[in-house]
Amino acid sequence: MNPSTAFAGVVVDELIRGGVQHAVLSPGSRSAAMALALAAAERAGRLRLHVRTDERSAGFLALGLAKGSGRPVPVLTTSGTAAAHLHAAVLEASYSGVPLIALTADRPPEMRGTGANQTIDQVGLYGDAVRFFADVDVPERQTGTNDAWRRLVCAAVAGASGALDGRPGAVHLNLPLRGPLLPGMPESDDHPVAEEWPESLEGRADGQPWMLTRPPPAVADSGRRFANADARESTWMVLGDTTAEVSQIAVEVAARRGWPILAEPTGNAGTSAVPGYLGLLESHTFMARHSPRRVVCVGRPTLSRAVQALMADASVHVDRFAFGPQWTDQNRPIEELTTDEGGVDAAGAETGTALVELLATAGDAFAEHQD
Structure with a gap:
């Protein structure tokens, strides 16, 4: 070999x-x-x-x-x-x-x-x-x-x-890579084709990786520990570009709280998203009657101008949950911006706090602020 x-x-x-x-x-x-x-x-x-x-x-x-x-x-x-x-x-x-x-x-x-x-x-x-x-x-x-x-x-x-x-x-x-690049070809006269490798090339016997890396406390590991709160009809969730893991948790939180989900294709919301929501956002009649008081944005919305316009509305309270080290305020000053470890922190939100806990408490905090 x-x-x-x-x-x-x-x-x-x-x-x-x-x-x-x-x-x-x-x-x-x-x-x-x-x-x-x-x-x-x-x-x-x-x-x-x-x-x-x-x-x-x-x-x-x-x-x-x-x-x-x-x-x-x-x-x-x-x-x-x-x-x-x-x-x-x-x-x-x-x-x-x-x-x-x-x-x-x-x-x-x-x-x-x-x-x-x-x-x-x-x-x-x-x-x-x-x-x-x-x-x-x-x-x-x-x-x-x-x-x-x-x-x-x-x-x-x-x-x-x-x-x-x-x-x-x-x-x-x-x-x-140095030749030969195909199996069955000799390296040189000193190393014929049939020569065995000088050590075993097998991996671990149990099929596991050679090294197991323990990740930092992930959002999924924080425990699905959020409370089952009442639905907030005045809150909508915007699910932008993010990971499948974050999407799953966000969809679960929204379902428990009764928040409608406006999801981009890369939001991985599947059938949980409101179909045809862009038409609703672009309807002046609908928005005059049903515009939310608050938007919870998870990930990074990138595709829809209607969603950007909703989040730029000064009458709507926006909570952003971003991931990564980049600042993500592309519309206006945001009331709350929370990021993962290695990211930026604004409005007193604690970095590294589990997403499930943040989303679960955000609705209650907003409701108390409005009362």
Whole structure:
């Protein structure tokens, strides 16, 4: 077994152990070892492999799969400008908190800066748009590689899923691979095809990841501890772009309190959302009779001008629950802005407080303020 084949098998195995169920491949020669490992995993029923010849399409397919599932999705390209075509999807993942893993095959160091075909500077290609980056060492036949490779994958999965800081997003593993890139080919006269690897390349016997990362207290772990309060007919929920986990909790809170949900497609509200609500918001007659006194906005609304106009209405009290380190007041000064850890804090709201607790108490606090 040659080093590139051994490396690819370990990486794909550890990705699956870390929760990966889908992978996207944009084929090329330098990524052949990784592509074959992904194909073998699909044949074994361990993941679903999607093949797209256009790298930009591959990146956005991976983005959508990660957005819909809430799980990290790797997208693999060959070396050179192919990797640059993932940049737009990486940026979208970064700003939207979507767990995307960019795997870019690369030429080994001795071929960089030499004018070799399909070679660009891929180190740090996506800048600060990624939560984690590693320019991986070229796979070599030596002991200790199984542990090092699996630890690296675990770090990437943790960074993508937000297990370290509660901020999911894109990560980048740059994979310089030296030939031979196909199995069954000898490395050299000193290392024939049939030579065994100097150590076991197996993962943990129980099928778990090599390293288990304990996430910070997540909104789901805070316990569904909110009280079952009365419905507030004067409160509407706007569910913008956010994670599937946050959406699930927000929908549950809204259902218990009787809040109608105005959800964008990326809000993942499903049938819980009010259908055709844009027509209602644009109806002067309807809004004159039923305009809310308060809007609870979860995530980031991006698509509808009618929703933006509602939140910009000075007569409506707006509570925003944002996620990530960016300030999210695009309409006007907001009465309450609450964010997760690593974000901004306004109006005395405590950062890091569980979303379920915040949403549960927000309605009561507003009602008391109005009385």
